Every structure is written in structure tokens, then in C-alpha cells.
Amino acid sequence: MPLPVDSKVAGIAAASTLAGLPVATAAFLRLKYGPTVFQDLAYMHQRWILQRALQTLRQKNTKLVDFFEEHAKQTPEKAFLLHRDEVHTYGALEGEANKLARFVKSTGLVRCLDTVAIFMFNEPSFVLSWLAFNKLGLRMAFLNYNLKGDSLLHCIKACKVKAIACGVDKRLLNSMEAIMPELQALGVRVWIIGKSHQQTIPNGMVRVNTWNERGDPIPRSERDSMSDEDDALYIFTSGTTGLPKPAKIPHYRQVRSSFIHASLGLTKNDVMYTSLPLYHSAAYSVGFTNVIRVGCTIALDNFSVHRFWDDVRRYRATVIQYIGEICRYLISQPPRPDDGKYKHKLRYAIGNGLRPDIWEAFQRRFNIGHIAEFYGATEGPYFIVNMDGRLGSTGRYHGIFRALTDFIVIVQCDLETAQPFRGPDGKCVPMPPGETGLMLIRLNDTTMRFTGYLGNRSSNEKKLVRNVKNNGDLFFNTGDLIVHDKDGYLYFKDRLGDTFRWKGENVATTEVAHILNQYPGIQEANVYGVKVQGHDGRAGMAAIVFKRTHQLDPKAFYEHVVRSLPLYACPKFLRIMSEMQITGTFKHKKTDLAREGFDPNVISDPLFFMDTDMKTYAPLDNAAMRKIVIGQARL
Structure with a gap:
């Protein structure tokens, strides 16, 4: 946006x-x-x-796919997608997508405005499926390929998915196979799309073959009954509580997102490299949509710290996407003679979470023209990007622009509830420059709209704050702590509420606590994020109270969490308590526990850390603590 x-x-x-x-x-x-x-x-x-x-x-009533079809008509031989040794042109992908669209239509299973899902890694089949589904006016749900079991099934049910386009990777097939009985009971079809090398696929799934379908254009009339106000896409976010929620992305928001790079000068001659997962808004909305509108080239792969810069050079990328954790991984690698040397200049990097302590070193070592740090949220109505290179800032909201628009307010808040404090007049209390507060965004009926989550009115209402500055005004609660300086530069500080971010993923504490509470013998589990030296975001930690008749079995507990949760959501630290700390309103205390962290010199309760090498939760003593602090322990 x-x-x-x-x-x-x-x-x-x-x-x-x-x-x-x-x-x-x-x-x-x-x-x-x-x-x-x-x-x-x-x-x-x-x-x-x-x-x-x-x-x-x-x-x-322009849709994002209309841009692609126009480029395919005007420049069919131009490379659109680079993936390892594969080069896919606009024209070739257009033809293959038309074939897949005809196959989908021939099944009679879906029609315009129905919802289908994509469950794939960063691969050509993801883009092919996206194009085909758009041509038929289908809504899409992007499924996180790390999810499995109940969490994955929840996402499918939440969007009323009728069919799933699944990749051929064995890990994806295993996740689908584990929930096939439930999918069949729901009438959900699973289509396997991609080069399968004739591998055996699980019972109940359908291998897609489009060789006998026509590749000529799909009539636009197939999707014209879908307006730009209709949902185009559902991207899952942890929001603030509970299981993943599908954030609604209407067609007009997709098109608006495709102009994010306009001020950065993205052109048809650029090559954008992203190793961020396409199921996230960072790669999709900030990256992919812009490539489609402009008509340039995107290079896709899954992240590898050892291969990253080789890929940048190989694809001759001029723009890269990042998250802070990626930057830390890359700069921690031993220097190489070819660091920062490209056949084509790397004009800029766009992303979020790049911390000031490595910002300049990262930019200098890898010879990056500009760092375009941004602030935005999947479900949020607001996006801002650092245009002038101010170290650590996400952009500037200042001067006459602030005076005339007045849509950002930073206010005092309760760190436990992520809700603003009110003054004697009942209005929110603004924070002066230099002090951290909760950022609120003014909403209106035109450019600043909150489209919310699918079928979740209570969650939608929790994101709204009324009567902030005047009676009757309405603001979006970002749930983020921000500080602005006297020059109007904004700096992201932390995320509030029941969500933290680790390894580039949002983790909902209540969802993790729900899984932990299913383990036999647990009386209560309180999950929160803790700072770890040398890492961006917060690592998951759980304070646990066992029933008197039970105690922790470290290996069995490890097996329980890795079976039920993606690795990034598994608690990295455990604190075994005799009694849970609660607030005066009987809610779990998180702020104090998060502040105490996991230091065995400070905490007398038994502490454990997730030892992925030994596949257990191991005691957290001073020796283990030293390994974690100096980065020798994998988290």
C-alpha cells in the first residue's frame, strides 16, 4: 500500500x-x-x-492479473520468473496458466467467488496456480507450509476452501495426508501441481495433468462478476489471540499494494529477488504484486544463508527483500572476496526489522544502494517506507504533511493489554517526541479502511479504538510500540499483546499455550516472547505449572510440541513454576516474566531450553546460557 x-x-x-x-x-x-x-x-x-x-x-474494475495478461501480450518473451535453473517468460506462463484454469473449470468443483487454497513453497507452481485461479475469479487462501494438523485444518475450514493446490514436495504431501480423512469429509479436493517425477502420491489426492488443455486466453468475462471490493485473497496472521486468522485482502488493496515501489523507481528492467515465503504479505504484497504491475522479473527461492548472495549474483538482481533475521544471518557469515560485487548494481533492499546495530555494516559490506525499511501490517490500512536512509527509521511523518492529514497518533498504553490509557477527558493521552507509545492509525471510508478478518467480528472490533482525539473518531490499533523523534522519523520498538515475532513469523501465544495445555499433567501454561542477544524479534518461552501428580518429562514434552507446532512457534525456553503469576483481573502476567527472561542467575525456578540436536528440553545452566549468548546454541 x-x-x-x-x-x-x-x-x-x-x-x-x-x-x-x-x-x-x-x-x-x-x-x-x-x-x-x-x-x-x-x-x-x-x-x-x-x-x-x-x-x-x-x-x-482492474484486477492485478489484468496487468500480467497485458505484459504477456506486449512482451511475451520477457523473463517473468527465475527459479534455480528455470526461466519462465510472461508468454509461457500465460499459456500454462490458461491450461490449468481450463482444467480447474472442467472439474465443475468451483466457480467465480469460490475459495481455493495454495499450499506450496516458493516455486513456479505457486505462481502458476495463482494466475490460473485469478483468471477464473476465485478467491485464494495462502496456507503457511509450516503448519500441520489441527492448525492447518483450522485455516482450511476458516476460509471454506473447496480445493487445495498442493506442491509435490514430500513434506507438503505428508502434511496433507495427515488430514485427508477430515478433508474428504468436508468435500475438499487436493490437486497436486508441479513436476512430480512420477512419485507416488497419497490416496485421495489428484495429480494434475494439463497437457491436453488449450492455452489460448481465458475470457475476462469469467471474472468480471467479481468487483474490486470483493475479497481476492486471505493471508493468515496470528493477529493478537488464538489460531491464525484470515486477513481479508480485497482486489482494490492488491492493486494499491502494487504501487509500493513506485516512489523507489522500480522499472521493467529490474530483477527482484525474494527468499521470503509467498504466503506472507511481505513477499506477496510488498514484492510479487509490484513485479506484476511494473512488468519486471522476480527471482524466487527458499532462503539459504550460504546460497543467498550467489543467487543474487546469478539472477543479476537489482532489488532484494529482507527481514531483520535474514540480515543477521548474512552478516554473521565469514567475509568473502566477492561480497558486494555484482554484474548489476543492487539498487535497494526493502524489508523490515533491520536493527540499527548492523544497518550500516550490512549496507556497506554488501554494497547496497539504499535500505528501504518499511512499516506495515497484513491487516493494517497504513504503509510507510524509509525514503532518505535515516538509520533505523521506518520513514518520516512530519511537518505540513502531519498537520494536514493527522492520521498517525502515538499514545500512552497498558503494556499488558495493548490498550491505550485515557485522560480525565476520556480521550487518549498522546506521547511527546522521543518517548515510546502505541501507534494508532485514523480510519476513514476512502483511503484508510480496515477490511478486517474473515468471519471474525470480535477480532475485528478488538483492533478498533474510538474517541481517540475527538468524539466519534475511529482508529486502528496497530498493537505496536513506536517512537517518533522531533524531526518526525518513526522507529519500531516492539510488538504488544499476545503476539510476538520470531524467525520472521508471527506467533500467537494463546495458540501455543493451547497446544501446551494438551500435554498430560499441565495445569496452566503462560507463553510469552523473550529477547535473546544476537537475535531479532523474541523467542518463545513458556511458564508452566504442573499438577501435583505430574512432573516434566523433557523428551516426551519435546516430542509433543514439535509434533503439534511449527519449529518457529515451539517454546525455546521453559520455566517450571509452582504457582502462576496473575493480574488483579485474573489474567496471566507476561510483561514481568518477559522482562526476567531466562537467566538462571536471576530466576530460581527450574529452567530448560529446547535442544534440537538432542531432541529434548535440556536443563538451562550457566554453561548452556553462555552458548546461547554467544550464538553457539541453535534456537
């Missing part, structure tokens, strides 16, 4: 051409709104032009 600007406000900026301003007026604006006032006015003018373009696209 580009930074939204109200059309009336931007129109004022557009009318006030810089050259025509009287000297006295220019001096007044500079004095009142700072030295960047004219840069801000020019920026707002650009946003106004962009909003006009988006309005035109909406009037034409």
Missing part, C-alpha cells in the same frame, strides 16, 4: 506550485513546518497523482 493521502489535502499541495509561492509565504511555511516543507508538498502532490490513477483503475 502506498502512503495514503486524502485527495482534498493533496489537491491543496498540487495547487500550491513551488515556483509560484511568494517569498514571504515560502519563508513562513519553512519556519512553521521545517526545512523539508517543500519536499513534503512535492511528495503530497505525487501521492495525489497516484490516488487519481488508483481511482481510474477502480472505475475500470
Whole structure:
């Protein structure tokens, strides 16, 4: 999503051409709104032009797939997708997608506005399935390939999925096979798509073969009954509580997301490399959609710390995507003679979570032209990107832009509940520059809308805050702690509530606690995130109270969590307590426990850490603590 600007406000900026301003007026604006006032006015003018373009696209009911089809018609021989040794052109993918769309239609199982799912790694079959489903006007649910069992089944049920496009990797097939009885009972079809090398597939699944289907264009009429207000996609987020929630992404938001790189100058000559999973909004909305609109090339793979820069050079990438954890992995590797040497200049890297302590070293060592750190959320209405390279910042919200729009507010809040405090007048209490607070985003009926989660009214309501500055106003609760400095630069500090982020994934503490509580003998489990030196985000930790008749069996407990949870969501540390700490309203205390962390010199309770080499939870003593602190223990 580009930074939204109200059309009336931007129109004022557009009318006030810089050259025509009287000297006295220019001096007044500079004095009142700072030295960047004219840069801000020019920026707002650009946003106004962009909003006009988006309005035109909406009037034409333009979908993201329309951009792809136009590029396939105009530049069919241009490379669209690079994957290892494979090169897929716009024209070739267009033909294959048309064949797959005809196969899907011939089954009679789905029609326009029905929902299908994609369960794949970063591979050509993911893109092929996406194209085919879009051509038929189908809604899509992106399934996290780390999920399994009940969590995976929950996601499928939540979106009322009728069919699943599954990759051929054995890990994916095993996850599907484990829930096949439930899928068959629901009438959900599983299509296996990709080069399978004639491997045996589990009973009940269908191997897709499109060799005898036609590859000519699918009529646009197949999808025209779907408006730009209809849901195009469901991307799962942990939100704040419970199992993964499907965030609703309407077609107009997909198109709007495809302009994120407009201010960064992405062109058809660029090659964007992403190793982030396409089921996440970071790779999909911030990366993939922009490539499709512009008509450039995307290089896809799964992340490998040893292969990353070789791939960048191999694909001649000019843009890369990152998360902070990737940057730490890469900079921790021994220096190589070819660090930062590319046949094509790496113009910029875009992502989030790059910490200030490695920012400059990362950019300098790998010769990256610009770090475009951003702030955004899958379900959020707001996106901002660092355009001027301010170290550690996600962007600037300042001066005349702030005065005229007033859609970001940073307020005091309760760290336990992630809810804002209220002053004597009943309104939220703003935080001054330099102090950390909860960021709220003003909502309206046009550019700043919260589309929410599918079929979850209570979760939607929890994200809204009313009467923030004035009676009747409405804001989106980001759940994030942000600080802004006197120059208006924003800096992300932490995530609040019952969600933390680890290895680039959101982890819902209540979901993990639910799994832990299923283990025999556990009376209560309180899950929270803790800081670990040398790592971004927070690692999962669980404070556990056992019934008097039971005690921890470290190996059995390890087997329970890895069987039920993705590895990134498994608690890395355990704290065995005799009694759970609760608040005055009988809620689990998390803030104090998170602050105490996992230091055996501070905590007298028995502590354990997840030893993936020995496949058990091992006692956390001083020797183990030292290994964790210096990065020798795998977490």
C-alpha cells in the first residue's frame, strides 16, 4: 500500500506550485513546518497523482492479473520468473496458466467467488496456480507450509476452501495426508501441481495433468462478476489471540499494494529477488504484486544463508527483500572476496526489522544502494517506507504533511493489554517526541479502511479504538510500540499483546499455550516472547505449572510440541513454576516474566531450553546460557 493521502489535502499541495509561492509565504511555511516543507508538498502532490490513477483503475474494475495478461501480450518473451535453473517468460506462463484454469473449470468443483487454497513453497507452481485461479475469479487462501494438523485444518475450514493446490514436495504431501480423512469429509479436493517425477502420491489426492488443455486466453468475462471490493485473497496472521486468522485482502488493496515501489523507481528492467515465503504479505504484497504491475522479473527461492548472495549474483538482481533475521544471518557469515560485487548494481533492499546495530555494516559490506525499511501490517490500512536512509527509521511523518492529514497518533498504553490509557477527558493521552507509545492509525471510508478478518467480528472490533482525539473518531490499533523523534522519523520498538515475532513469523501465544495445555499433567501454561542477544524479534518461552501428580518429562514434552507446532512457534525456553503469576483481573502476567527472561542467575525456578540436536528440553545452566549468548546454541 502506498502512503495514503486524502485527495482534498493533496489537491491543496498540487495547487500550491513551488515556483509560484511568494517569498514571504515560502519563508513562513519553512519556519512553521521545517526545512523539508517543500519536499513534503512535492511528495503530497505525487501521492495525489497516484490516488487519481488508483481511482481510474477502480472505475475500470482492474484486477492485478489484468496487468500480467497485458505484459504477456506486449512482451511475451520477457523473463517473468527465475527459479534455480528455470526461466519462465510472461508468454509461457500465460499459456500454462490458461491450461490449468481450463482444467480447474472442467472439474465443475468451483466457480467465480469460490475459495481455493495454495499450499506450496516458493516455486513456479505457486505462481502458476495463482494466475490460473485469478483468471477464473476465485478467491485464494495462502496456507503457511509450516503448519500441520489441527492448525492447518483450522485455516482450511476458516476460509471454506473447496480445493487445495498442493506442491509435490514430500513434506507438503505428508502434511496433507495427515488430514485427508477430515478433508474428504468436508468435500475438499487436493490437486497436486508441479513436476512430480512420477512419485507416488497419497490416496485421495489428484495429480494434475494439463497437457491436453488449450492455452489460448481465458475470457475476462469469467471474472468480471467479481468487483474490486470483493475479497481476492486471505493471508493468515496470528493477529493478537488464538489460531491464525484470515486477513481479508480485497482486489482494490492488491492493486494499491502494487504501487509500493513506485516512489523507489522500480522499472521493467529490474530483477527482484525474494527468499521470503509467498504466503506472507511481505513477499506477496510488498514484492510479487509490484513485479506484476511494473512488468519486471522476480527471482524466487527458499532462503539459504550460504546460497543467498550467489543467487543474487546469478539472477543479476537489482532489488532484494529482507527481514531483520535474514540480515543477521548474512552478516554473521565469514567475509568473502566477492561480497558486494555484482554484474548489476543492487539498487535497494526493502524489508523490515533491520536493527540499527548492523544497518550500516550490512549496507556497506554488501554494497547496497539504499535500505528501504518499511512499516506495515497484513491487516493494517497504513504503509510507510524509509525514503532518505535515516538509520533505523521506518520513514518520516512530519511537518505540513502531519498537520494536514493527522492520521498517525502515538499514545500512552497498558503494556499488558495493548490498550491505550485515557485522560480525565476520556480521550487518549498522546506521547511527546522521543518517548515510546502505541501507534494508532485514523480510519476513514476512502483511503484508510480496515477490511478486517474473515468471519471474525470480535477480532475485528478488538483492533478498533474510538474517541481517540475527538468524539466519534475511529482508529486502528496497530498493537505496536513506536517512537517518533522531533524531526518526525518513526522507529519500531516492539510488538504488544499476545503476539510476538520470531524467525520472521508471527506467533500467537494463546495458540501455543493451547497446544501446551494438551500435554498430560499441565495445569496452566503462560507463553510469552523473550529477547535473546544476537537475535531479532523474541523467542518463545513458556511458564508452566504442573499438577501435583505430574512432573516434566523433557523428551516426551519435546516430542509433543514439535509434533503439534511449527519449529518457529515451539517454546525455546521453559520455566517450571509452582504457582502462576496473575493480574488483579485474573489474567496471566507476561510483561514481568518477559522482562526476567531466562537467566538462571536471576530466576530460581527450574529452567530448560529446547535442544534440537538432542531432541529434548535440556536443563538451562550457566554453561548452556553462555552458548546461547554467544550464538553457539541453535534456537
